[in-house]
Amino acid sequence: MHRFANPARFLRLGAAIMPWSTGVAVLSLAAGLYFALFASPADYQQGESVRIMYVHVPAAWMALFIYTSLAATSAIALVWKHPLADLAAKAMAPVGAAFTALCLVTGSLWGQPMWGTWWVWDARLTSVLVLFFLYLGHIALNNAFDDPTRGARAAAVLAIVGVVNVPIIKFSVDWWNTLHQPASITRLAAPAIDPAMLRPLLLMAIGFTAYFVSILLLRIRTEILARKLRTLRYMQGAEAPAPAVAGERI
Amino acid sequence: MNDFAGSGIACRRGERLVFANLDFHIAAGRLLTLVGPNGSGKSSLLRLMAALAEPEAGVITWSATPIADDPDAHRARLHYVGHLDAVKPILTVAENLRFHAALRGTAPDDGRLAAALDAFGLAPLADLPGRFLSQGQRRRTALARLLVSPAPLWLLDEPTLGLDADAQTRLAEILKRHLAAGGLAAVATHSPLGLGESTALELGRPR
Amino acid sequence: MTAFTAVIARDLRLAWRAPADSATVIAFFVLAVVLFPFGVGPEPQILARIAVGIIWVTALLACLLSLERLFQLEAEDGSLELIVLSPAPLELLVFGKCVAHWLTTGLPLIAVSPLLALLLNLHVDGYAALLLALALGTPTLSLIGAIGAGLTLGTRRGGALLPLLVLPLYIPVLIFGVAAVEAAVAGLPTRPHLLLLGGLLALGLPLAPIATASALRQATA
Secondary structure, three states: OOOOOOOHHHHHHHHHHHHHHHHHHHHHHHHHHHHHHOOOOOEOOOEHHHHHHHHHHHHHHHHHHHHHHHHHHHHHHHHHOOHHHHHHHHHHHHHHHHHHHHHHHHHHHHHHHHHOOOOOOOHHHHHHHHHHHHHHHHHHHHOOOOOHHHHHHHHHHHHHHHHHHHHHHHHHHHHHHHHHOOOOOOOOOOOOOOHHHHHHHHHHHHHHHHHHHHHHHHHHHHHHHHHHHHHHHHHHHHHOOOOOOOOOOO | OOEEEEEEEEEEEOOEEEEEEEEEEEEOOOEEEEEOOOOOOHHHHHHHHOOOOOOOEEEEEEOOEEHHHOHHHHHHOEEEEOOOOOOOOOOEHHHHHHHHHHHOOOOOOHHHHHHHHHHOOOHHHOOOEHHHOOHHHHHHHHHHHHHHOOOOEEEEEOOOOOOOHHHHHHHHHHHHHHHHOOOEEEEEOOOOOOOOOOEEEEOOOOO | OHHHHHHHHHHHHHHHHOOHHHHHHHHHHHHHHHHHHHHHOOOHHHHHHHHHHHHHHHHHHHHHHHHHHHHHHHHHHOHHHHHHOOOOOHHHHHHHHHHHHHHHHHHHHHHHHHHHHHHOOOOOOHHHHHHHHHHHHHHHHHHHHHHHHHHOOOOOOHHHHHHHHHHHHHHHHHHHHHHHHHHHHOOOOOHHHHHHHHHHHHHHHHHHHHHHHHHHHHHHO
16 A cells, blocks of 8 residues: 555664664763763863764764765765655654754854854864755755655755765855964864874764764654554544545645 | 557646546557546646656557657647637737747748638737737637647647637638548547537546 | 647747736846845945855745745646656756746846846956856756756645745855855856756756656646
């Protein structure tokens, strides 16, 4: 009857992965936070506020990683018309947007003691801000149609257009930044990093990725169940004495 | 000989299955009328036939070749007249028709245009902008597209809607000529077209 | 090719017979620019400093204003289905729509921009660069905007959604467009910026119609 009626294999697979990814997320985030907050040295220039970096930098990585995954998933959805790809894209976009927002907020918090102001048009932060808008556009477009399939298809095209533009935007923002701030030394991630700093950074990145996997599986499962429910409701409605197959759209 | 057929077709609109397991066959020179209650999927089937949308399941073939294999070739062989008339209010009747002929790759041909206008009784209105037309006159302009560029397959959605008796007779005549010349047509309609013999496909019945 | 030229000719004819549509966009462009001196004060130095930015940003917004109608009217009166059903490649017809859009909005925007530059006290050396940059940048705006206009067809709030989709993608054009003029004013070479603008256009010319055509096929499915 309906193609979402029985994606049982995915649900089984998801249920098998979920405990592991959640476990990895909890452990590595706990260890990462311990190293980040207690077992790593304060920066000789930035002091204790350098610790914000352990959230900020992995969040920035996740923002980019999820957007790339979104575009790859969208390409799969468009080429093979796999319904799970539509669901996955819809499920991951808000997570990516949340990581992007986290990156922006932590960047702003870090900027206050460093630059004495909550926002600086630093090339990296500005690029992340634009990425945030790309996420918002994707989410808004996905939800703007009465027919969820149509929304997913349109959003998929947008994600692919977006991913082509991300490097162009990044390049142009860097270009713009060097034109206006030739002597900028506002680098959030230091080029040479102490191993004691690298450990929490990597642990946090692993934790974020595992968290992303868990939350993604959870969101896809929720969406599958919600659609199943709608299909059941519709079939119930269709069995009523009203015209057998009626209505163009819901 | 041309031959248009579909087998095992299912159509989904949004999250609803409009119909499933539908078969049709139109031989050269034949007309298929699609009948059924509102929402039974007549328009949806015409859109599948026009390759505007893809069927959820099943194949549609032209002379035994699936239309999905070469959608460009399929578009070149069909005329689709949907619910909307596609008449620009700012352009005259003749300009509207010339544009649609060009859109289908047909070079402007004044003789053909005059014949099309004449066939639907539009000749006196040729230079009138679309915004001055009545609903029936706009419908006739939309139908006149059928004659400004040749195509073997006509897909018409409620073509008689808003037409007066005279225009309905003209349409029937034009359809007859099209079929006599070996053309094919699928017409969704609630009212009889007055063509006598035709195959009817009933939608919206449990199969 | 018949279909391609027919689309351009028809859109130009429509714009010619109903000039109010293009005129509204130009009026918005001029008016929005004129608002800035009221907002930041009439000091010629300040205005001269921000003139390019104002003109470019306002040009983006004016372009956006006209994009909403690019496919909306076609979809409403049924022409869009027939365009999609044309045997000619849809990408080519979409490109034709973009060409017509640029001729009816981008070109007039370029034409009035020197006047606005005058009002904002732009340095004399910036005029040529401004015209060149707009000439290279505005076609890209039409091309990218068409993607957004196609994607938002049939949405519940198309008009409000379009800026959210399109404006972030306009940022590179804005950056290089402004940089070219500022370089000219500072006596620096404008060539790299203009080349980058040309590069964006060269990228948009083949890619944007593909994305737009895919959006339109979805919209008519």
